[in-house]
Amino acid sequence: MKDTVRIALDWAIRCFGREHVENLPIRALRVAEEAAELAQAAGVPKETMLDLVEIVYARSKGDAVQEIGGVLMTINVLCASISLDPDEVFLAELRRVLRKTPEHFAARNKEKIDLGLIA
Secondary structure, three states: OOHHHHHHHHHHHHHHOHHHHOOHHHHHHHHHHHHHHHHHHOOOOHHHHHHHHHHHHHOOOOOHHHHHHHHHHHHHHHHHHOOOOHHHHHHHHHHHHHOOOHHHHHHHHHHHHHOOOOO
C-alpha cells in the first residue's frame, strides 16, 4: 500500500471510525456522493443523474472489486483527458483534508447519519 493511501486510511479511521471505513456499502455511498458532486461541478443535469441511477439499478449487480477498478480507470482517464495527474489531484485533496480537524469531518458525517444516508 502506498504511503499516501495509508495516510488517507488512517485519516478516515480517525474521522469516521473503523466500522464506517470498513463498511463497503457506506464507502460505496461516499464514492457515489463524490461522483455526484463531480457530475454537478462538470455541469451534468440532475435529471441525467437520476436517469443514470435508474439505468444502473435496472442492470444485474456487478462485482464490487471490478467496479472499483472501473471507478479508478474512469477517474484516471478523466484526469488524463484534462491534463491532470491523478496522483497529484489525490495528494492535493489529502493535504486539504489533513488541514481540518477530525471533529470537522465527524460532524459532517453525523449530518449524513441524521439524514438517514448512512446507517
